[in-house]
Amino acid sequence: MPNMPSTSSLELSTTLSLRSGDQSWGTERRMALLAAIGTEGSISAAARKVGLSYKAAWDAVDLMNSLAGDLLVERVTGGKRGGGAHLTERARELIAWYQAAQAEHQRFMENLTRVGPNGARHLDLLHHMTLQTSARNCYEGTIGAIESGRINDRIRLDLGEGVSLNATLTHASTERLGLAEGRRALAFLKAQAVRIRPQAASAADLNLWTGLIDHRTDDDTLAEISLDINAKVRITGLAAPGAPRGSLLAGTTATACFQAADVLIGTLD
Incomplete structure (x- = not known):
C-alpha cells in the first residue's frame, strides 16, 4: 500500500x-x-x-x-x-x-476524527480493513494515466515508490466507475493469474515486477511464491511451468508476470 x-x-x-x-x-x-x-x-x-x-x-x-x-x-x-x-x-x-x-x-x-490522536488516519485504515475479496493481491494507488480506446481502455495505477501496474478494461467500465487521472483506485489480482519466473519475460501487455522471494509453499503439483517488490508492495503467484528445479528459492531475485487484462479495478466510493 x-x-x-x-x-x-x-x-x-x-x-x-x-x-x-x-x-x-x-x-x-x-x-x-x-x-x-x-x-x-x-x-x-x-x-x-x-x-x-x-x-x-x-x-x-x-x-x-x-x-x-x-x-x-x-x-x-x-x-x-x-x-x-x-x-x-x-x-x-x-x-x-x-x-x-x-x-x-x-x-x-468530523467529530470522530477528533477522538484521540491520529483519528483521521485510524478511520482511513479501518475503511480499507472492511474490504473483503478472494483475490490474494490487492493494491491501492492513484490513476496516473488513461489511454482511451473505442472499446478498451488502458489504465496505469501508480502504487508509489516507482511501482505501477497496467490494467485493461472496457471503455464503458471506465465511464461507469468515473475513473480519471489523479483519482484513487483499487486493483485486484488473483494469485493464479501471476507467474513467478527466475528472470524477466517479454510480451505485449505484460506487467513485470522484480523483487526478492520471501516465502514459498509447495504441494504435489504447484509452488506458491510471495515476492517482495519493495517495503510496501508484495505479490503472490505461482511458479511458472518449466521453472528450473532448485530455482525460485527464498532470498533470490525473481520476476512476477501478469497480464493487464487479468487486473480488476475498483473504486472506494
Whole structure:
C-alpha cells in the first residue's frame, strides 16, 4: 500500500450509501444523478451534468428503479419536447432525506476524527480493513494515466515508490466507475493469474515486477511464491511451468508476470 499522508494534510471525506440486501444502489454519484434528472428533465442532460455517459446513466436509473422498491424515475415519451424523464414524489422525498442524512453523517465523521490522536488516519485504515475479496493481491494507488480506446481502455495505477501496474478494461467500465487521472483506485489480482519466473519475460501487455522471494509453499503439483517488490508492495503467484528445479528459492531475485487484462479495478466510493 502507498504511504499514508501526514495527519496534518489528511482531509477525511465520506459518503453515505443506501443498500438493498447485498446490493449498494444509493451512492452519492447516483443520488446526484437523480437530483440532476429533477432539474434537467431528461436522463441525457442529467448524465452530462454529473459526468456520466448516457448508457451508464440509463443503467444506473434501471438499477435504482429495480432495487429501491418504488419507482423513482418515470420516462416520458413523445410530446412537444420529444420525451424526457421526471422524478416521482418518492424520489424527491428520498433526495431531500439523503441530503440531510449526508450532512449529519459528515458532521459525525468530523467529530470522530477528533477522538484521540491520529483519528483521521485510524478511520482511513479501518475503511480499507472492511474490504473483503478472494483475490490474494490487492493494491491501492492513484490513476496516473488513461489511454482511451473505442472499446478498451488502458489504465496505469501508480502504487508509489516507482511501482505501477497496467490494467485493461472496457471503455464503458471506465465511464461507469468515473475513473480519471489523479483519482484513487483499487486493483485486484488473483494469485493464479501471476507467474513467478527466475528472470524477466517479454510480451505485449505484460506487467513485470522484480523483487526478492520471501516465502514459498509447495504441494504435489504447484509452488506458491510471495515476492517482495519493495517495503510496501508484495505479490503472490505461482511458479511458472518449466521453472528450473532448485530455482525460485527464498532470498533470490525473481520476476512476477501478469497480464493487464487479468487486473480488476475498483473504486472506494
